[in-house]
Amino acid sequence: MPPAAYQFKSNPATNCPSISEKTCFRRVVSALDNTLQIPIRGKLNQRKVIETVVGMASNQGSIHSTTNSLVNVPCETSMRHHLQKLDFDFLQENNVEILTSDAISILNPGTAYKFAIDFTLDPYYGNQTQENCDYIVRSQKKKSTNDFYGYATLYVINKNRQLTLSILPMHPEFSSAYYVAYFLDVIKSLNLKMEVLCLDRGFYSKKVIKLLQICDVPHIIPVKRHGKRMIELLDGRGSRFDTYTMKDRKCPVTFRLAVVTTYSKGKRGKNKAINYGYVVFGIDWKFKKIFNIYRTRFAIESSYRMRNRSKPKTSSKSVKLRYFYAIVSMLLKNIWLAIAWDYFSPIQTGPRVIILRAFRFEWFLDLLWNYTKKLRKVRTRIPSYRVPIERSRYSYVK
Template structure:
């Protein structure tokens, strides 16, 4: 990482142009990281006599991602720009379709676990960290009855999407996405939350979990209580909460009972907390944390960290190829591929910030530049068939 740091001083800056040796060092160290983390854990099902190597396929995937292009168009551009022939879009998609959902999730779990381990080896994630859970939708224009298609808010000519749930660290020092899951139309939210939280608890300690109003339910709160997780969520403006908040002047803490809107008569107790935000506006939060009035003043600042997960979704798109494919495996592969590259980018920037003793809020390497470096690494490192080819 110190070698990467030395190279990026000029590569990522605006005042100087990196020399050939610095660029070579940066590419080599990035390539070492990709070889260690990605390639062994994401094995394409190519035959031993396949014309193209892993490098060829991943080079095309990375090129498509950083240019937000589709497989076919990206392949055409690469074949025009490169001296080496690369697979066409149909060939790439043919091999990606061989995966199953379980295989993809297991592969990316291995990649993420290795990244978490590398972060811990450098002194990160050894204490409680605040996290956030949220959904993100990839718009879909096919049949609503296709596998894993869910309804979404009408936008850009469709009300259909593929949905994914993630849990992401929202600390400024480290914003790794710990887990990503596909979500079907009939998947209960509390089951998604339980899966994400349990998986995360096996790897790191959760400080406070921030979620938006979409997760406001008795089942979700009960699940988090049972898992021993502290949560923070904006109060839903239902008639009961509005009545309770109307008579409170911040900072105030009021124990409340939240009842299920269904007919099962479930309920859960929590604290309704009234605070003033930075604009001196009243805001209500629901939490299971034990608070005194002094600590309530930190809740708005704590919840504002949840925007870190929105930022992570935006950056992931810088690594994601575009597709109109109706095949769900292609959609899932592209999403998880972007999560893996995002986590690698985040890890490199976090470690560089530690090495250089600089503010981790500003990335040393921009996402697009990091994607370009990975593409260049694939481009320069051989065309022989890899040793991991399936039979």
């Protein structure tokens, strides 16, 4: 049975249960209101600021556009002033609590899950200043810029439990191994076990592999095709295991290499064998399972596409404001999945299954924006600068 606070409402037309836009909206706002600390004095309160931010995220709006299209919301100056009161260190220390406050019940403590860690980049078109220079990441040109705000994320990739557990702003001076170590501590703090950790090719480095081996973390990492020895191992046909040593003067790293061979069979006009090389550790799986499990890592890429649909717009240089917006956009995706888990998983024998086609993410965002408009009222009159002159063909109606 669903919680008493979120009971279904009956649809008079079909006499079927349904979930209301008010329920979705309150669930998101409560998750933020219960975990954030924005000191505000006077008539305005923190909840009203958060409600406005949720409306911005659901409609991909900015502070300027949202405060001008809605009536009962704080003015643009107030919104910018109070959001700047957010503490950057507080957001980093409590990002896990914010993201999991409403959705952690999906995961069972002590159960082993598959995890992925990855980086996502938001284009930045402004100039570097003293305020943001420490968090501007240079990367390959994308969307007409080489400057980005980067975020490292920890994601559960098990089917029907795909949650973002943590997100951190990237700092150019911190290595990939730093973020991996941080996220391993997050998994431990949530009392979750790890079946396997899937990392992309960007994490293929001596530091990361050595760290995971020392911590005894089962992992899969695709290798980079460079070096005479590696190219020889990746050539040929037939799946196989081998060993490879990454040379280093101080501390060489040796790992088990799984070469998985797949066949195109005419797909995309190709008929040939393709070899994929993976660093594997702590798992004793067949080649096909290694290949298929690693493919589930791409669920984290889907989370980034969904995040881009629920990200408030801003051109601000403020690192903490952009980081806060990143947390909010990830939170919306988490709560959408939590609601789907509560209400759109039919009672049946066997494993629990979510019918996501019955509750699409786009519909969830529409419900949030619709309720925001009802709650804060859409502006129906816009002050003009003059009264139009009466013309012969048209009569002015007052």
